[in-house]
Amino acid sequence: MNEERLSAVFAALADPTRRGIVARLATGDATVGELAAPYDVSVQAISKHVKVLEEAGLVSRSRDAQRRPCHLEADVLDLMTGWIERYRRQAEERFQRLDTLLAELQQGQDDTREGAAS
Amino acid sequence: MNEERLSAVFAALADPTRRGIVARLATGDATVGELAAPYDVSVQAISKHVKVLEEAGLVSRSRDAQRRPCHLEADVLDLMTGWIERYRRQAEERFQRLDTLLAELQQGQDDTREGAAS
DNA sequence: ATCTTTCTCAACCTCTTGGTTGAATAAGGT
């Protein structure tokens, strides 16, 4: 279901240039040319990166004369944190249970030792 | 910096099979063989996937006879949520500011209209 | 009408990725 979307978003953010673009867009909308300025690659390359972000749903675009301002769709980021947090929490809980289990076993061993002493 | 690490982690989770492996490991440690069982690919392929997760720091492994149990390192997930949340929050705040700015402009326009009426 | 700016499309190249199979290694079990 969301699996495909999730793959697209993770893949989009796996590239440092694209993360840079996202970071830039978090401070405000920008055109492709503006986004390209800090990087040592062609505008076409940045245009491709933006397209990837757009297809992942992380970026939307409007029109202003020749320009195509890019806008960060921050909601999509929640999709990721949702996925990540789910498993982080699950692992955490399991860890807690394991921890208390070990504590209980430890307690039981103490009891046994007390019993043996009587 | 952390940039390389971040790229590795995002890239690792961009693959649905690897996300499945992470999801499985969140419920408890498992061997490569066990991880491979649900999938319709060779054990070697899963072994490669685990290696990718390992190099991203998401998985660690110990030894138990021939087996190499895999363990989810949930801490690394925080690295991602940290990055994501940072920019989500930043975008959110900017949105808030823009929103109040628009409200103020609206208010100013109302004032002007009142002034013109007098 | 023509020129300029901004951006995308198309073709191409190289390196990486995810998969395969077959052989090798590691560690027990009999």
Added chain:
DNA sequence: ACCTTATTCAACCAAGAGGTTGAGAAAGAT
């Protein structure tokens, strides 16, 4: 010693990613 189990290494392959350059389209500016 020999066989079995669990995992990895090596070589290979097809497809995709990220880059390039060159040409084309879209929309103003003169």
